[in-house]
Amino acid sequence: MQINLKAKEFSTLDEDSSSDDDQEFVKRILGQTSKNENKSDINTNPIQSNAQIGQKQQSNLKQNVANSYENQFKGLNGLYQNNSPQQKLQPQAKTSSNNLSGINKSLLNKSKKSTLNQSDDEAEQMNIEEDQNSVQTNQNDFLNQFQMQSKQTTFKNSTSRQSKQYSGDNQKGSLSIPNKEEEQLNQIPKFAQQRYRKDSRQIPFGNPQYDPTTLYIPPQEFSKLTSAMKQYWQIKAKHFDKIILFKMGKFYELFYEDAIIATRLLDITFTNKELHCGFPEKALEKFASKLVQFGYKVVVVEQTSKKTTTGIVDRDITQIITKGTINFTFEEQNHDPKYLLVIRQKTNQEFGIIVYESFTSKIQVGLLQDDKTQTRLKSFLCVTKPQEIVYDPGNITSDILKILKSQYFQSVMSPMRDNKDQWSTQLATFYIEKQFGSEVQKYPQELRDIRTNDEIRGQVINLKYAALAGFFSYMDSTLQLESILNSSEYVECDFDNKQFSQRMILDSQALQHLEIFENSQTALTTTFQQVDQKKGTLLNYLDYTKTPYGKRMLKKWVCSPLIDISAINDRYDAIEDIQNNLAMKDKFQYGIARYADIERLCSSIYRYSVKQKHAEKAVMYENISSARLKEFKNLINSMKEIEKLIEETFMVNQENFKSQRLKRLCTYRLKGDPKLSGDLPKVSSFIKVLEDIIVLDSKEKIAGKYIEQPVPKDGFCQEYDSIRLQIKAYQDELDQYLEQLKVKFKTNDISYAFLNNRQYDIQVNKTLFDKIQKPADFSLQSHSGSFQRFTSRFTSEKVAFIEELEEQLKEILSNFCVTVFREFYKKKHVWDKFVSIVAELDCLISISHACFTMADGVMCRPVIKFAKNQKETFFYLKQGRNPNLIQLDLKQVPNDIILGNIAGMNAQPNIMILTGPNMGGKSTTLRLFCLSAILAQIGCYVPAEQCEFSLVDRIFTRIGAGDKLIEGKSTFYIEMEEVKNSIMYGTYNSIAIFDELGRGTSTFDGVAIAFGILKYFIEKIQSRCIFATHFFLLINELRFYKEISFYHMEYYYDNKSKKLIFKYKLKQGNAESSFGIDLAKIVGIEQSVLNLAQKKQLEFENSLEYAEVEKQQTIKQFNGLISKLFTYEKDRIQ
Known part of the structure; x- marks a missing residue:
């Protein structure tokens, strides 16, 4: 079936107009375009009544849940073979046990226990197939609970966020709602309902070879859809296991199952009674990051053209966001690194490992040679706690897969089969040469062994590059590879916590048993329990850092203590130096807390230095380039202020420091005598070069107001300057026109209104044209309260010119951003060193605070x-x-x-x-x-x-x-x-x-x-x-x-x-004794039981002589x- 990528929309409707228009627009989008259409074709079975369907759903509900878990844990008879690159990814949502009812949990536990008696081959088959069905099972569990609540739950009023997510409608008093959610579920098109669902190869749901990542849409059903919904379902059919954020105007919309999940997890509501909800463009990072944290993968679909007179809008996927690849956060509270782990196995003791930290764009590359009990692998997983693990189900053995799936790590599992050489060393070589050229001398040190002549060693080294190929393939599937190849840094995997020099080794047992990072009493909690897992841990005891990057460095210190005695003593000296200068310590801590996470901002700017074709083609109503320049302004201002803060605190006191390391941290790096030189780069001198090409606080007229906006410096970009002058000229003409209207209508109660994506609407009092005649060229656009808003022939003409020039300006500004950010990237080593030093100072103050200020x-x-x-x-x-x-x-x-x-x-x-x-x-x-x-x-x-x-x-x-x-x-x-x-x-x-x-x-x-x-x-x-x-x-x-x-x-x-x-x-x-019986008495065991126990204790003690x-x-x-x-x-x- 051929499907036209371009969808014709309703040209008479504005996607960003008033709420009434929005509701009508949504009705049309959902297929309500004709009174003669048979809605029952999609919503219900025409042979059955709603009541009959409800009874059937109720009777089959528990069986559906049971079947889904039998499929998940007992294994299936066949494996899904997929040839489509987009369909190879079979992500897993947030651990489903977090969201299960008691019945589901008991089924889960029984299923887990049943797998322990299987043979290794059966267990391996079970684990491979479990990953294929994990996402669909989790999504079905969510929807099954949704249905169960509608039938069995009495909804009670609750103000807590947790109760909102589980209690249905938050209404006053107690109210039984038996049919509301069921009616909403019946709005899902028949082809997407679980009982009728098939994958792209028309294999039905429940079949062992069913592919949960794809969906089959019958041609006759597809033909009934509106043009926009055809676009939506064409994308959803290829990414059925992911949540689709579908751009319509200035809003991202979610439909059907995705809308159910979003309303429960994001605290947003359905639009009227439809299975549909949405949020504005500017809230993308907020809501996408929340969905990802719950374990879902998110597909962002953007408009790639604006609506024309024919109503045709092009759309395409611009981002696929996963838990291990997300590179933005919204009001991030947890400052731990977010790792994506890619693993390739040769034996149970040899692994190729890639670890990617999306916020810093660092790629750790390593070859792990382990013992029979996988001690080093477990320890490495315990330290990194990857958010997401990518692996080939045909390559990983069941024993290793069980370790990767440990509840302690709670990683999202993303299987990726090697169907088209995604794990081949040739692919890794191709991308490395694309990034660095063909000369090995230009490669990072970590990649120079790719062309070894040692045949035996080469077989082992190839394991590392097979894992790197898998990483490249996965990032390509999420549309992030282009950025990776141009802005990432390669470092060696530190499997034994030996960063920079040899360190004390703490394996996974020690980290868990000693409660280094997590308290054993709170380590295993559900998503919705508000429990501080770090309280009562060694990290929490030491952590008084004020910066996110300081927290990340402190965690590395804690899991890899020093074994160089001189370095340890120097650190003692450093914390004593800091304690002896309390005013310095307090001023630095107070100052550093006010600034942004400069490590992550640097990483963002590095990514922005590369033009990404997928993101560039999106039509955005927000000015993305201006937003990025504001980020850049925030970054370099923060760096300048932090440098000044170091000068005013540590530098003025360094002569009194005993610690040689602390002296070097707060002494500028000089080109002359190394004895007089320190480690601190003078970032202000490098920033001065950037300030010669950009004005950070230019006041630009936007929406009728003057706003500080970073722009190219006058003369640096003549084309930009020319267009700015043209826009200003049109703006001045409009200002003059407004003054003329005030004189003409003899009132000052007239102004311009800037609403949504409209600008320069003439806003007047509603009663104005009751007294005087309205000009013939005035066209009413909207009204609210006591105001009416019009356009005239003059304003429409000038606004059209301004909007056209603004689009040109956006393109020029986008290219300018790339130029500036590339200049910034050239000094990456400078910015990274500066961030590292600030983080180290933050850590030293934190330890000093724990040792002295907070000492108990x-x-x-x-x-x-x-x-x-x-x-x-x-x-x-x-x-x-x-x-x-x-x-x-x-x-x-x-x-x-x-x-x-x-x-x-x-x-x-x-x-x-x-x-x-x-x-x-x-x-x-x-x-x-x-x-x-x-x-x-x-x-x-x-x-x-x-x-x-x-x-x-x-x-x-x-x-x-x-x-x-x-x-x-x-x-x-x-x-x-x-x-x-x-x-x-x-x-x-x-x-x-x-x-x-x-x-x-x-x-x-x-x-x-x-x-x-x-x-x-x-x-x-x-x-x-x-x-x-x-x-x-x-x-x-x-x-x-x-x-x-x-x-x-x-x-x-x-x-x-x-x-x-x-x-x-x-x-x-x-x-003398362990006093077990006495402890039982303290607990409150019945006395008759204790008496019998004491009697038996005497008998056992008398028999010890024989024993x-x-x-x-x-x-x-x-x-x-x-x-x-x-x-x-x-x-x-x-």
Whole structure:
């Protein structure tokens, strides 16, 4: 079927006219053009009545939801093969469990569990097919809930935003609305309704090979549509899984299912009773960013020509916005980087990785070689937390796909099959040569290995470039590739948090267990719960930054602490220098908070330096070039003011600084003696060059008012100057004409009106022409209240000239913008360095603020030493407090932690076994141990009276009990997987914590395994370690080991009241019991249950004598087994 791209519109209607006209226009757009048309062809089945349809929908509703989740999690029999480039993308909306009813959630959980018993082949098939149907399933869930609410829900009045999204109409009192939403759903054309829906190959919905990204429209149905709706459905049919923002005049309109979603998520309302809503052009970024944050992909359809006398308007797609590629925000509150991750797999241990940060246009390129448990991949995902992941379903194994889909990351999954060599290294080479030419010497360092002569190494390197090809293909499909090739920067992927120099390694376990970025109590929350996930985390403890780019840098510092002792001490000096100049600190923080996010503004200007053909052809009623010049003005003014602020604060105090790094940050870079030169570029000198070609605050007459507007400097662009003069001449003539009218009509109550896209309408009092005769050439345009608005032959002629010249001016201004922004881009290294230095100053002040201003108790400057061997490693913390608990205003009992050989003290073992009752504070003490080391190596004071230790190169953690159903792993499996990392990669400079290792299996197996692990730590790794346990058999077995110290969390048991009292103090010696039954009593377990438990406890204790013999045999067998295992693994790695 051939479809004409040009749609004829109703020439007698103005898309931006009054509300009555708008309503009539929408009715016509939706197909109500003829009284003789049979509306039931689209809205209902002519054989059935509305009541019958409603009953059928009600009876099938639950089955539809169940079927959608069976399809999503059990897997389908066939795979969809697609040849259309636009249809390869099968995005996933926001995690549907956030929006599900209780019934849906239970179905989801059952389906998840059922997949765990499948074979690897079945699981892989399930995961591939799940992605194909995820978006459509989520959208159907949304619509199913919409229908369920109409049948079963009593709507109540609510003023909260959350209740508005779920409660239907917000009306006073309680009101049952059984049919309203059902009637609206029936307005959806039959071919798009779920029960009749087919994909572009006419495969029906529910079929295993159904493609949710496309839609089939029968020719007879298509012929009934209005011209504009033909355009709409032609685009929607190719992007059925996305939300279409369809430009009509100055508004973006949404129809049918898209309108339902928008009204629920965006707090906008339907137009009358139609499934239709919209918002003005200037609100695009606001609403598009909201939809994207909910996980939807958005297609922006712009008018590419203005309406002519024949009513024909051309439209085309200009943007496809996804969660990982969005490069704008509206009132952004979360300043975390937004990453798109592209992954290509060779084996379960080799991956090509591309990470794109859309706001800074940085492309991280890397080759990840991992272990069998994917430790580095998990850690990298944990640090980056990508918003969106692009992968080839035919390339990624089910095990890796389960990791990528982890609920912790909550990424939108975007499968892209390799149907037309989208993942080929030849494609990557093509685009790299297009960007940099054919000479490898001109390539960025990260891309120069593309032409290696080493055949074996080349096979591995090709994996990286296959991922880069996938990235290029995906960006091409979202119409952003042109910008990427001209304004992006390539950097190396930092898989082990070693940016700039070697850093302490914190893997995904450590980041989660130690609550570095997210509090474990709030990490898994729904979209609509207003929970601060950062409160109670280490990042939140340190974060007093005032700039978004400072926050982003601080996060990098926190996840990759320093291990260069001189750099750590210099940072201590820097925060002390800042604290010693409080007036300087306060002035800088107050000043820096007033300015824009200059890092993201720089990135925007870099993108604007490239003309994008898709965006350029859009007809915009707002002056985009002027808006971009205002952004540019904001950026360079902010940079100048920040530079001045640094001069007035840090520079005037730098002579007193102890920190050499801080001195360099606030000293200008000079071409002469490097000893006298600093790192700070003098941006004002570069900005001066730009100011020679642009006037930032010229007053231009716009809509009858003089407004400050950035324009080319006089003489720089003669064509622009000429057109401006012509426009001004016409404006002056119109002003003179207005004065003549005032004299003619003998009244001053006459002016020009500028409304919507109209200008220079003559506005007079409604009663004026009751007294005098209206001129014959006056034509009424609109009226409101006590005013009428007219055009005359003179004003119409002059306005036509002005509008034509203004269009020419826009084109000239667009070209001028590109010229100016290209000049700016040439100094990219200068602007990036300046932003980095300002961010670092912001971070240093933030840490200083945490150490001193916001200190809750004693803080100390740590002393860190370098250990040449195991005998020199130690850790000493006196009266330490957990920083994560400080910010929660929880009362703490300070504790001492002593491990290793400490000068002036008796030598202590490097390994501590910690016992004590449940809820006695063991886990808090374990975290205190690790968090103190991390804080110290970040360069922060530690909440303690004294903190000294030898340098830590890596932290290993095993805390908490929990399985990972989505990865098919039990609690015990997770325990062993995490412990293996510490055995494989631990050194004597590492520290490790284990909380109740072995509890995921039987008691004696757990004791045996814990014994084997501890013995291996004593004999092989020899690192500092705290091991918390309830296995008293283990304590008895290890009580004679001189390499182990025994501590417990102090408690008091009152025999009279039979109550357990926690003291939370770390004391030497072992606890008598875990007091599990006493804790059960505190919780409120029934006394009869407790009595039975006490009886059984005595029986078990009496049987331990027999069990001791069996335990010794088990331990002996396990030690032999684990010794063979570790010997094999070490030999394999070597």
